Amino acid sequence: MAAETKKSFKFVVVGGGIAGVTCAEQLASQMPSADVALLTAAPLIKAVCNFKQVSKTLEEFDVEEKPSSVLEGKYPNLRVIQSAVTALHAQQHTLLTLNGLEIHYEKLCICSGGRPNLLTHDNPHVLGIRDTDSAQEFQKRLSKAKRIVVVGNGGIALELVFEVEGCEVIWAVKDKAIGNKFFDAGAAQFLIPSLDSDKPDRAATCKRVRYTVESPGGTEGLTIATERKPSRSSMLNEPGSALGPDWHEGINLRGAEEMSHRVSVEYETEMKQIYTQQEFMLLSLESQTAVTDSWPVYVELTNGKKFGCDFIISATGVVPNTEPFLHGNNFEVAEDSGLKVDDHMMTSEPDVYAAGDVCTAGWKHSNLWQQMRLWSQARQMGWYAGRCMAADILNETIELDFCFELFSHITRFFNYKVVLLGRFNGQGLGVNQELLVRCTKGHEYVKVVLSEGRMLGAVLIGETDLEETFENLILNRMDLTPYREELLNPNIDIEDYFD
Template structure:
């Protein structure tokens, strides 16, 4: 069995792991940096743009690991899953028989989908490239699908699918409640019914395929960490046609405030009694009974109900402190409760008291920031230098795109944790923009910007500067006033 003594080992080929490895490889050119990944492809960041002090935009690309090794001669990519981690001995063993004695280890193994059920071939979870391709293949033959969930993947999915009826099941009163309030949801709803036009330009980036890749996350086949591919990029649906079997789109029907009570195969469905006449429901491969009493037949079900931090491969024989969400708890230097073991991205949960204007959300931007900061903390520990918490954790900020609208979220954008101690200012132009500002004690503490508002940098400054805005009142969002001039 091969055994090596190394300074840095990073586990995970997603954004957090690759960012961490690149940072360490560039800072320590004479040290070997080892990146362990279960997939032959790694996620890399391209077209990075610092939009403002805290806002950043970038593309995520899948590339062969050789691309990284050519860029950093001291970075070695090992394509293997973790078999055993012994933190007391600072030893890590891989499935392919290698053993690493590390000085510093960073776990960036991401998260796995929370599937509705683990044993039904009609339930599909979408997380990695392979499962997205499996979804595309199934969708091409489908006339109706049921999408369960209300997060980012579900939002993108219901908008992008064409030529197929979509039944969207959400447990909330409004769509996208992870990101929006009910007002923003109402602003976006017409986009589901409108003719899709002015789509983003086709994705021009190179796509790589491999002969042996990770598991498609169909229920009943969700293997261990060795089979997990990295999470999809924010533009995962670009460049693949999400079209069903129908010539014309049948639209999206939303079932609010309900969940899936039971899933029936066609054979089971024919044996049971239902309130609805079976002839009305038609013949489908699978049926979904909802808690509101309704039953729908469909070709397959998409489970988009969130993720669980992928910590299981590292727990046996060790004493990691876990959060309620099963994430590895990290301190303000991204260290876990075990010595010399760090974590970043979806696998970890922050254990420090965060800034009043920041909260953890398992998003691409935070995976990059955490991976970068974890590398700096590991470097500081090796060099015996002190380091302060990075500025990116001062203010929550995120740029994304939903329903073909640019979306910017800042601070306590949904008044998280503010109770009744806040007021909202709104500006909405149907089909163009939705602007919401959260004020507390006369100061701006959060904002939601949908559309091309060009207000993100101004609002970021107002939040960070803690300026008292009481005297401006509703004029703060007056479209006839150039706010930038107002606060120069």
């Protein structure tokens, strides 16, 4: 008897990353009598664990990579189907998958994430880091490398240049300072000395268990699986789910040299040209320039400098992974190529929702919130989308979740705790802002953004313990004019001051 090729579910979620898994879990737990399907191209799913609500809007959590059977065991009404989506027929409420399934849904949520915005897709010496497979490939290549070039100035680049040891790193950033997506030039100057110092010893084991395809029981750390069969997602050239926070923990990021980490930053420059070894030798002969060393690949930057290296890391962000959902459908697509969603995470197609990196928040934002395609926002959007889908089925009204009232993100860079609140970089304020800064070298960096006497944003680097107090001051929209001189006074316990 032939296998059944048509299936029907009340809720279908596409994507095994943080947004998709969170959405599916929310639906399965809120509506235990409804059939929920989670479609994922990868064999493993990403699940949030050790969740901690730090304050009203700040959240901390780890990400575990798990076999899908763990989810199915936890939620009897949840079915995980491992297959890539090849087509969506939104008017017919039908999805087609690579393994030949036709899936009918009542409500659909697209959580297909983003794909790396690679410098080039056809050069074997250019590597992007997005999912577990690419992180493993990076670890493997790095172990034999003496020099790498990192292009990009986002979160992955910031983490990577600090973690790599035993290998020279040339870091090309297009801005005047590192990490300008997350903080200003002052904070960048505070962090730069960390690139020249030895990293503190860290526990050898990873705080999250990671799994390979071959050993679902799991091992500590990240194992490179041998003789691994290519997954359907890799055959389709589709990335797996995003890595999530602290992706580098438990991975040995050491190159072939004995040195600690050595990073050279090239500011205000971008990639101009990539040369093979043969191309570069010919170029050198034509220009009568002596080549003193030989590398597998060479780069030319827009500042005129040329470097040879073992390979190039393209850490230049992601683009919404909207394929293959657009074909034959009438989605409203935002300028940044994301699926535009309203304040209930609904797209322009009937009964189709979207959450995480694939979508663009199309509602009128709070003046203290902005979308940044971070794993914290992927979790929030996935959770809220699940609530909205269930509310629609139950004919219940639902308000925009409070997490969209204030932008807040907590992470670690260069071994420092980093908290970002509100308009932390004065986004959109122009000259109508005042900055208060407190900096103690090697210990903390605190910046407050004020406008018309009210706190609109903050950057906190180090163990400042100010996040909850500053969050309250931002949300309360309190006029701080009488207190501005005392806000960052280290001799005053600001928490008690405004208690």
